[in-house]
Amino acid sequence: xxxxxxxxxxxxxxxxxxxxxxxxxxxxxxxxxxxxxxxxxxxxxxxxxxxxxxxxxxxxxxxxxxxxxxxxxxxxxxxxxxxxxxxxxxxxxxxxxxxxxxxxxxxxxxxxxxxxxxxxxxxxxxxxxxxxxxxxxxxxxxxxxxxxxxxxxxxxxxxxxxxxxxxxxxxxxxxxxxxxxxxxxxxxxxxxxxxxxxxxxxxxxxxxxxxxxxxxxxxxxxxxxxxxxxxxxxxxxxxxxxxxxxxxxxxxxxxxxxxxxxxxxxxxxxxxxxxxxxxxxxxxxxxxx
Numbered sequence: 001x002x003x004x005x006x007x008x009x010x011x012x013x014x015x016x017x018x019x020x021x022x023x024x025x026x027x028x029x030x031x032x033x034x035x036x037x038x039x040x041x042x043x044x045x046x047x048x049x050x051x052x053x054x055x056x057x058x059x060x061x062x063x064x065x066x067x068x069x070x071x072x073x074x075x076x077x078x079x080x081x082x083x084x085x086x087x088x089x090x091x092x093x094x095x096x097x098x099x100x101x102x103x104x105x106x107x108x109x110x111x112x113x114x115x116x117x118x119x120x121x122x123x124x125x126x127x128x129x130x131x132x133x134x135x136x137x138x139x140x141x142x143x144x145x146x147x148x149x150x151x152x153x154x155x156x157x158x159x160x161x162x163x164x165x166x167x168x169x170x171x172x173x174x175x176x177x178x179x180x181x182x183x184x185x186x187x188x189x190x191x192x193x194x195x196x197x198x199x200x201x202x203x204x205x206x207x208x209x210x211x212x213x214x215x216x217x218x219x220x221x222x223x224x225x226x227x228x229x230x231x232x233x234x235x236x237x238x239x240x241x242x243x244x245x246x247x248x249x250x251x252x253x254x255x256x257x258x259x260x261x262x263x264x265x266x267x268x269x270x271x272x273x274x275x276x277x278x279x280x281x282x283x284x285x286x287x288x289x
Contacts, residue, residue: 001063003030004042008060011049069135076273087275090119092128092140095220095240096160096262102141105282109275116275124218125193132267138276139283143237144260145195151265156287160237162258163251165220165227172233178252184209187232189223192216200235203258224249 003020007027010016017024035042042056052060075088089109093102102120110116121128121137125146131137132151142148143160164183166172172186180203190200190213204211214232217223220241223234228248237260238251264283266272272280 001067003027004034005060005063005067007031007043007050008052008056011051013050065134065136072136087113087115087273088117088119089139089273089276089279090121090137092121092123092131092137094125094128094141094143095122096141096143096237101156101158101262105279105286108282109279112278113275125195126218132265135267135270138272139264139266139280141262141264143262145199146193146263147195148263148265150268152268153266154264154283154287156262156264159259159261160239161253162235162237162260163253165223165234165236165241165246166250166252167227167230167233168248168250170230170233172252173250175252177255179255180258181207181209183207183211183235187212187214189213189215189217189226189232189234191236192218196235 003016006020007013007016010019013028013031014024017027020027031042038055038059040055041053042059043050044053045051072090091102091106106118110118121131125142128137128140128142129146132140141156164172164178164186172178183203184207188211190196200211200213215223215226217234220234220236223236224246226232227234238253241251264287266280
């Protein structure tokens with residue numbers, strides 16, 4: 001897998017062999033044997049470079065995940081040996097105003113165990129859930145509404161307020177809030193998540209109107225230019241916008257008020273490393289009722 005990924009990155013067997021510190025014939029032989037075992041070509045030659053085939057592209061994404069999981073498993077065994085004197089923890093976080101909560105827990109962990117290292121992975125709920133299921137993340141902070149049946153969860157106290165992001169040049173910008181029923185007359189941009197779509201459908205049913213969804217998105221920062229240029233107004237949570245410069249935009253809270261909470265989730269029946277178990281206990285001690 002490492003040989004294959006290196007050739008894919010270098011696009012040249014000679015350069016890959018130098019990077020791997022092995023001979024070119026050895027690498028070529030290993031690559032041919034690998035293709036033979038899979039029963040398909042992984043590379044084709046184009047303009048004196050090796051380019052991934054469709055099968056190669058599929059394998060590349062899988063290989064990166066397999067190697068990352070392998071390295072994490074090896075690291076967990078090392079963590080077991082070293083107990084809690086050192087180790088690594090990976091946490092996934094969605095776009096929401098939950099960074100203070102995670103920072104507070106990590107600060108306590110690092111103060112207690114100074115050699116600890118950590119990774120924060122930011123992305124959509126779907127991306128984070130996928131990595132959590134594959135074992136590439138230890139814990140994750142997600143924003144409701146979200147399906148957590150396959151996970152253990154801890155509800156965090158911070159609430160996120162839902163509203164509408166509009167251009168300051170919009171006729172709506174003179175308002176300080178917006179009623180859910182008023183969304184019917186506005187071109188809307190909304191999250192592509194199934195749970196959010198269901199929640200918006202529930203709002204529409206309760207208000208007795210239909211909403212005009214002109215576009216969907218997975219991360220809010222991609223939508224900001226669309227709102228600025230009047231393509232539509234975006235439905236989202238206030239906390240996801242806190243890190244952005246919104247000089248040309250305005251957030252209007254929904255009326256009646258809609259709030260949802262963040263949840264800390266982890267895989268059911270998974271044996272955590274001692275380090276992750278300690279961090280999880282910090283969260284439970286702080287927030288579990």
